[in-house]
Structures are given as structure tokens and as C-alpha cells.
Amino acid sequence: MPELPEVEVVRRGLASWVAGRSVASVHVHDPRSVRRHAEGAEHFAGTLAGAILGPAVRRGKFLWMPLDGPPRPTALVAHLGMSGQLLVEEEDAPREKHLKVRFGLSPAAGMPGELRFVDQRIFGGLHLSPLCPTPDGGPGGRGDEAPLMPASALHIARDVLDPAFGPAEFHAALRRRTTGIKRALLDQGVVSGVGNIYADEALWAARLHFERPTAGIRRAESLRLHGALRAVMESALLAGGTSFDSLYVNVNGASGYFDRSLNAYGREGLPCARCLAEGREGTIRRDPFMGRSSFTCPLCQRRPRGPGRRAAARPG
Structure with missing residues (x-):
């Protein structure tokens, strides 16, 4: 999509x-x-x-x-x-x-x-x-x-490239939800324009697992994620978007090529580029998510601990 x-x-x-x-x-x-x-x-x-x-x-x-x-x-x-x-x-x-x-x-x-x-x-x-x-x-x-x-x-929120939706607004929007971070990113009433591909890419870049609870997210984490979302979106724009098939093209019929730069999405079983650079042996895994898939590195995107998730309870 x-x-x-x-x-x-x-x-x-x-x-x-x-x-x-x-x-x-x-x-x-x-x-x-x-x-x-x-x-x-x-x-x-x-x-x-x-x-x-x-x-x-x-x-x-x-x-x-x-x-x-x-x-x-x-x-x-x-x-x-x-x-x-x-x-x-x-x-x-x-x-x-x-x-x-x-x-x-x-x-x-x-x-x-x-x-x-x-x-x-x-x-x-x-x-x-x-x-x-x-x-x-x-x-x-x-x-x-x-x-x-x-x-x-009117129900659509602003996006991370909008000057009126900076890190403070992004943090507040996340904290108003009680859900996992990826579900919040896909909610167009929280932040608009993010779908499955760029959510996975931004979460990988920010070293956050898709199940990280939003209610306890710390400012340092949301700042990191906001920056990652902006960077991913801007890089994709420079590449003309992501085209996996002929269904996405520009108005002149040209395809984008950002799919050549993906670090997480669709890379199940392949080495994590960050882990490889840092001397670890992380491998991208795929998990079912809302009828689709989420792609993460288990080593540098740690899954939240237990149902209580005490780490998420710290003030932001």
C-alpha cells in the first residue's frame, strides 16, 4: 500500500x-x-x-x-x-x-x-x-x-514531515494511547502517512520493538523514533518511494527504488546490517502482526519483558 x-x-x-x-x-x-x-x-x-x-x-x-x-x-x-x-x-x-x-x-x-x-x-x-x-x-x-x-x-493527524508536528507533539500523541508502538504508528489519528514498511524501518533504526508500550514511552525513545521516521521518509522521497511491483508509480509512470535500501522489512532470515557492522550475529525475523508481518532484529530490538513490562512504567 x-x-x-x-x-x-x-x-x-x-x-x-x-x-x-x-x-x-x-x-x-x-x-x-x-x-x-x-x-x-x-x-x-x-x-x-x-x-x-x-x-x-x-x-x-x-x-x-x-x-x-x-x-x-x-x-x-x-x-x-x-x-x-x-x-x-x-x-x-x-x-x-x-x-x-x-x-x-x-x-x-x-x-x-x-x-x-x-x-x-x-x-x-x-x-x-x-x-x-x-x-x-x-x-x-x-x-x-x-x-x-x-x-x-478531518480525522487524519499530521505527519512527521509537518513542521507543526515536532518531537513534543509526537511524544504527547503516543502517550495518549495505550497500545503497542507499531499499532500507534499505523493509527492515522495518531500520526499520519506511516504504513507497514516504514513503521518497520523506523522501529529498526530507533532500536525499538514493535510491541513496546506507548503509555510508558520515554522522551528519549520517542525523540529517537521521531528522528528515525523523518529520516526514513526523507530517504524514501529522494528515491521516489518504494515500488515492489507495477501498482505504485508516479504520475508519469516512473517507479521508486527505496526498496533497495530497506534494512528490516521483507528481510526475514538475512543478517541485520547494524549487528553485522557492530560485530554481532543478529538475523532479521518475521512475526505475524495484524494480519500482516513485522520484521525485527531480536538482538538490537529487544521484545518488552513480561505482561507487566516494568520498563514501560517510567515517566516520560
């Missing part, structure tokens, strides 16, 4: 290729991909026709573009789900097998004429949502300073 770096790469593509252009036409090929638009596919298409797409904005894994045209502040919202893609294409380009929605765009020099939403597994989708003031009065997300965000995304 695309995580923050992959969605940010797509946002940057939309900002470069789509923002500022008007919607000449809308074709909904599969109404399931606009199912979150309560008024239906016809209303979705009719509202967008003629509207100008504003700046591309992201909070966590949610993308949106404010519309200049509808009578009330509204945004086109996209969530890529597990396999959604937003692609810019020439109008005469062959249609993708899983093409769901197609937007004709106003002419722009050197730019393709269509934006396409392609989704093999149909967990993602597009919808229109009214724009509302942000709960904290800050910018809605990356890409726009306006203190507005879609009503459908």
Missing part, C-alpha cells in the same frame, strides 16, 4: 502537471471508484466539469485539490488505497486495463491532456468534499498554506 513518501511523490507530480488547469470533461468508467461521493457519479462529473484544479495538497495518505468553480469551498479528494494510481497521459494513449475515472484537462504547453485514476483492487477512490477549517488553525497539509482541509479527512 502506498505510504507517505509514495503519496508525496504523486502530490508533487500533480502540482507540476495538473494544478491550475481546468477540467474539460469527466468520464466515470466504474462508479465504485467514486462510491464515497454520496450524490453519485453523475453529480461528481457534473460538479467537476469546468472547475479549475487548485494546488495539490497532502495530509498523510490523503490527496486533494481545491476547486475554483463550485459555489462553496470544495475539493477533489483522492485516496490511493492499496493499488490506486493517478497518471497523466496523452488523450490518445491506450486505456489502462483498470482505468476507473478519466479527466480531460485544459490545454497546456508540453503537458499531457488527461488525468487518469487507475485502480486494480478498488480499495482507493475519488470524491468531492467540502473544505473546512483545520482543527488547530494551521495549514491543511503539504502543498498549501490555507488553513482548510476536506471534511472527509
Whole structure:
């Protein structure tokens, strides 16, 4: 599933290729991909026709573009789900097998004429949502300073690359939960944009086990984890995201290559790079986790002790 770096790469593509252009036409090929638009596919298409797409904005894994045209502040919202893609294409380009929605765009020099939403597994989708003031009065997300965000995304927390979500806010958000640290990282109401891959990578970098309780996490630990999350996200952005197959690509169809730099995720049975560098013989192991997997090094990410976990009870 695309995580923050992959969605940010797509946002940057939309900002470069789509923002500022008007919607000449809308074709909904599969109404399931606009199912979150309560008024239906016809209303979705009719509202967008003629509207100008504003700046591309992201909070966590949610993308949106404010519309200049509808009578009330509204945004086109996209969530890529597990396999959604937003692609810019020439109008005469062959249609993708899983093409769901197609937007004709106003002419722009050197730019393709269509934006396409392609989704093999149909967990993602597009919808229109009214724009509302942000709960904290800050910018809605990356890409726009306006203190507005879609009503459908108001429950989404800020992410670790957001200047308004520093180490202190991150620590407080973790301490408000009584759960394991990885469950908290995957909770988009705690910190947004983190999925299974980058959670494992950041926890490995911070030397924390995925079962470490959040309620007793110390400031030094949360500071280390916040820094690890930022570093992992920024490195993934430089690499264009992580692409294990053709389901994640940028708007121009390019794949990311951060998967070549992974230290924990998907490396079951392989030596731990840190242990190897420090003269130990740690081996990455895989554990079942929430229907998925967690990858850790048993030597440098020690599992918390016993049900009482006295180490977690220290004040933060």
C-alpha cells in the first residue's frame, strides 16, 4: 500500500502537471471508484466539469485539490488505497486495463491532456468534499498554506514531515494511547502517512520493538523514533518511494527504488546490517502482526519483558 513518501511523490507530480488547469470533461468508467461521493457519479462529473484544479495538497495518505468553480469551498479528494494510481497521459494513449475515472484537462504547453485514476483492487477512490477549517488553525497539509482541509479527512493527524508536528507533539500523541508502538504508528489519528514498511524501518533504526508500550514511552525513545521516521521518509522521497511491483508509480509512470535500501522489512532470515557492522550475529525475523508481518532484529530490538513490562512504567 502506498505510504507517505509514495503519496508525496504523486502530490508533487500533480502540482507540476495538473494544478491550475481546468477540467474539460469527466468520464466515470466504474462508479465504485467514486462510491464515497454520496450524490453519485453523475453529480461528481457534473460538479467537476469546468472547475479549475487548485494546488495539490497532502495530509498523510490523503490527496486533494481545491476547486475554483463550485459555489462553496470544495475539493477533489483522492485516496490511493492499496493499488490506486493517478497518471497523466496523452488523450490518445491506450486505456489502462483498470482505468476507473478519466479527466480531460485544459490545454497546456508540453503537458499531457488527461488525468487518469487507475485502480486494480478498488480499495482507493475519488470524491468531492467540502473544505473546512483545520482543527488547530494551521495549514491543511503539504502543498498549501490555507488553513482548510476536506471534511472527509478531518480525522487524519499530521505527519512527521509537518513542521507543526515536532518531537513534543509526537511524544504527547503516543502517550495518549495505550497500545503497542507499531499499532500507534499505523493509527492515522495518531500520526499520519506511516504504513507497514516504514513503521518497520523506523522501529529498526530507533532500536525499538514493535510491541513496546506507548503509555510508558520515554522522551528519549520517542525523540529517537521521531528522528528515525523523518529520516526514513526523507530517504524514501529522494528515491521516489518504494515500488515492489507495477501498482505504485508516479504520475508519469516512473517507479521508486527505496526498496533497495530497506534494512528490516521483507528481510526475514538475512543478517541485520547494524549487528553485522557492530560485530554481532543478529538475523532479521518475521512475526505475524495484524494480519500482516513485522520484521525485527531480536538482538538490537529487544521484545518488552513480561505482561507487566516494568520498563514501560517510567515517566516520560
